[in-house]
Amino acid sequence: xxxxxxxxxxxxLFQPASVDDAxxxxxxxxxxxxxxxxGLDSMDWLKDRIKRPRYxxxxxxxxxxxxxxxxxxxxxxxxxxPLTEVVRHPVVRDRFGLLMLAAELVxxxxxxxxxxxxxxxxxxxRCWYYRGxxxxxxxxxxxxxxxxxxxxxxxxxxxDADRCVAVSPSDTAPAxxxxxxxxxxxxxxxxxxxxxxxxxxxxxxxxxxxTVIKHGELLTAIRIPATWAxxxxxxxxxxxxxxxxxxxxxxxxxxxxxxxxxxxxxIVVGAVSCVPRRLANVEAAIAGKPRNEATADMxxxxxVEGAQPLRYNGYKVPLMRNLVxxxxxxxxxxxxxx
Amino acid sequence: xxxxxxxxxxxxxxxxxxxxxxxxxxxxxxxILFFVAHASYMFLSAxxxxxxxxxxxxxxxxxxxxxxxxxHSLVARLFHWVMAAAMFVLLFTAFLPIVGVQFPWVxxxxxxxxxxxxxxxxxxxxxxxxxxxxxxxxxxxDIPEFKAEILRELGHEVEGPKPGKYxxxxxxxxxxxxxxxxxxxxxxxxxxxxxxxxxxxRNPYLFRDSxxxxxxxxxxxxxxxxxxxxxxxxxxxxxxxxxxxxxxMIFGWITRRQYLEHHEPSRWAVAxxxxxxxxxxxxx
Numbered sequence: 176x177x178x179x180x181x182x183x184x185x186x187x188l189f190q191p192a193s194v195d196d197a198x199x200x201x202x203x204x205x206x207x208x209x210x211x212x213x214g215l216d217s218m219d220w221l222k223d224r225i226k227r228p229r230y231x232x233x234x235x236x237x238x239x240x241x242x243x244x245x246x247x248x249x250x251x252x253x254x255x256x257p258l259t260e261v262v263r264h265p266v267v268r269d270r271f272g273l274l275m276l277a278a279e280l281v282x283x284x285x286x287x288x289x290x291x292x293x294x295x296x297x298x299x300x301r302c303w304y305y306r307g308x309x310x311x312x313x314x315x316x317x318x319x320x321x322x323x324x325x326x327x328x329x330x331x332x333x334x335d336a337d338r339c340v341a342v343s344p345s346d347t348a349p350a351x352x353x354x355x356x357x358x359x360x361x362x363x364x365x366x367x368x369x370x371x372x373x374x375x376x377x378x379x380x381x382x383x384x385x386t387v388i389k390h391g392e393l394l395t396a397i398r399i400p401a402t403w404a405x406x407x408x409x410x411x412x413x414x415x416x417x418x419x420x421x422x423x424x425x426x427x428x429x430x431x432x433x434x435x436x437x438x439x440x441x442i443v444v445g446a447v448s449c450v451p452r453r454l455a456n457v458e459a460a461i462a463g464k465p466r467n468e469a470t471a472d473m474x475x476x477x478x479v480e481g482a483q484p485l486r487y488n489g490y491k492v493p494l495m496r497n498l499v500x501x502x503x504x505x506x507x508x509x510x511x512x513x
Numbered sequence: 514x515x516x517x518x519x520x521x522x523x524x525x526x527x528x529x530x531x532x533x534x535x536x537x538x539x540x541x542x543x544x545i546l547f548f549v550a551h552a553s554y555m556f557l558s559a560x561x562x563x564x565x566x567x568x569x570x571x572x573x574x575x576x577x578x579x580x581x582x583x584x585h586s587l588v589a590r591l592f593h594w595v596m597a598a599a600m601f602v603l604l605f606t607a608f609l610p611i612v613g614v615q616f617p618w619v620x621x622x623x624x625x626x627x628x629x630x631x632x633x634x635x636x637x638x639x640x641x642x643x644x645x646x647x648x649x650x651x652x653x654x655d656i657p658e659f660k661a662e663i664l665r666e667l668g669h670e671v672e673g674p675k676p677g678k679y680x681x682x683x684x685x686x687x688x689x690x691x692x693x694x695x696x697x698x699x700x701x702x703x704x705x706x707x708x709x710x711x712x713x714x715r716n717p718y719l720f721r722d723s724x725x726x727x728x729x730x731x732x733x734x735x736x737x738x739x740x741x742x743x744x745x746x747x748x749x750x751x752x753x754x755x756x757x758x759x760x761x762m763i764f765g766w767i768t769r770r771q772y773l774e775h776h777e778p779s780r781w782a783v784a785x786x787x788x789x790x791x792x793x794x795x796x797x
Binding site: 314317319322336338 | 523610616619620707715717718722725
């Protein structure tokens with residue numbers, strides 16, 4: 176790990192009051208500009224002096240990026256809305272409890288007060304070789320130091336590694352993919368809306384980015400449609416330290432019952448690949464089946480098909496299998512809301 | 514403008530990591546500039562080719578030649594088009610992401626790279642043992658032809674030698690493709706050891722970091738070089754006065770008149786050519 180120093184290298188700080196002003200600043204300063212949301216991810220980079228931006232664009236003064244409002248039976252959450260506000264919002268709790276469960280398990284209360292939902296889904300990976308300033312693929316080099324025979328890689332990917340084996344550390348990302356959320360992105364050329372499932376990109380597509388956000392663009396809002404409102408939700412996160420840690424694996428599921436059986440479902444697992452991994456094959460297989468142990472067992476086995484563990488993360492395979500089983504069972508080890 | 518990119522290895526030493534993608538834009542620009550410059554020159558200049566009367570006389574002299582002169586065997590043509598397809602897949606998968614078209618490119622890239630490598634190995638064996646190996650190479654013996662070609666391009670009537678089986682431009686292009694192609698597949702095969710494939714176990718420790726850097730830089734330089742070379746190749750393939758060559762790569766033959774107009778029968782002897790002293794060549 177890099178040594179954290181006391182003083183962050185100097186940069187010029189901008190605190191725009193509108194998205195347009197922020198975009199103008201990002202356009203003006205190009206790759207020299209750094210977007211600061213809640214700062215939990217950014218401050219690590221800056222204090223470790225791994226990233227040395229000349230200009231920091233702080234979004235905290237942009238009122239239009241904060242707040243939660245109901246729209247078309249769903250929700251629109253400003254990207255700068257603190258996680259605590261997301262957790263406490265009554266509509267989130269009543270109708271989209273999956274997001275509440277996920278956001279509530281992010282880090283610690285202090286971090287949830289400061290951290291934003293936009294920052295949580297857009298944060299960089301926690302691969303310590305990368306965060307430590309090693310010149311790996313993700314940092315623009317030509318080596319993955321985490322995918323060597325002697326690398327310490329117990330937190331890394333078991334699926335879809337493509338030269339880089341880093342994973343997305345977000346807890347809210349799997350929940351948003353399960354809820355079929357839409358990510359609203361603004362740039363100087365206008366606004367585009369991307370399904371949460373496509374918001375995250377793996378190393379096979381772009382090895383230096385975790386999301387489709389490019390330089391000069393901002394995630395401005397997250398729209399959650401009414402589609403899965405009131406479904407049966409399950410979220411569980413396994414981490415090394417219960418008080419405050421990134422996930423080793425997490426699972427988010429939304430299931431709509433149909434009579435006594437599973438009608439439709441969305442199941443997403445986090446921290447097993449560079450992007451939240453939606454289990455479309457499992458979703459299709461469990462549709463129409465009873466929500467019982469046999470279905471859960473089948474789902475768990477299907478979920479881990481094709482896993483390629485590294486030297487020290489083989490434990491993620493049974494962990495993921497069991498988390499998916501528990502998500503199908505729904506009643507053990509986690510919380511139900513409906 | 515950076516041409517090469519550097520990084521620190523875990524021991525704090527600066528090592529090369531990649532070429533700068535500025536070089537891709539440079540090669541693309543150079544290829545397009547060449548295309549525009551050459552097309553403009555060909556439009557405006559008074560370059561010379563063998564006079565019709567001279568070709569008529571040659572046709573009278575070489576009456577025994579067949580109407581269709583075999584130029585490329587089926588195997589040679591298949592190699593060419595397989596290699597071309599692999600090359601396009603390689604270039605598009607390598608450079609579309611650079612220009613902003615993002616997709617999972619790595620698997621397509623290494624599969625096309627293996628196809629290219631296999632086709633090159635096949636070509637080396639095929640050309641060495643079954644074809645007229647030296648007909649495609651350039652050397653000091655070609656200097657008179659080079660001078661004559663330049664003078665003709667500049668509008669002069671010269672008696673100098675015509676090409677043998679391959680025009681001088683073809684041979685020079687082949688030389689450039691050999692250098693870039695061997696460099697790109699030679700480095701690419703080693704780079705595959707860092708990618709997950711079903712073919713073999715990853716081995717990131719095959720080389721030290723500085724050697725890997727040189728490997729990546731070599732691969733990148735050859736890759737961007739191929740961008741310009743492929744643009745030039747496609748440009749010449751579609752130029753009207755070169756269609757006869759392009760068609761021969763599709764159908765395998767050229768007409769007797771094209772043979773006599775563009776080639777020196779003494780340097781590319783064809784079965785049935787009667788008066789030539791040269792040994793009839795095989796089809797490349």
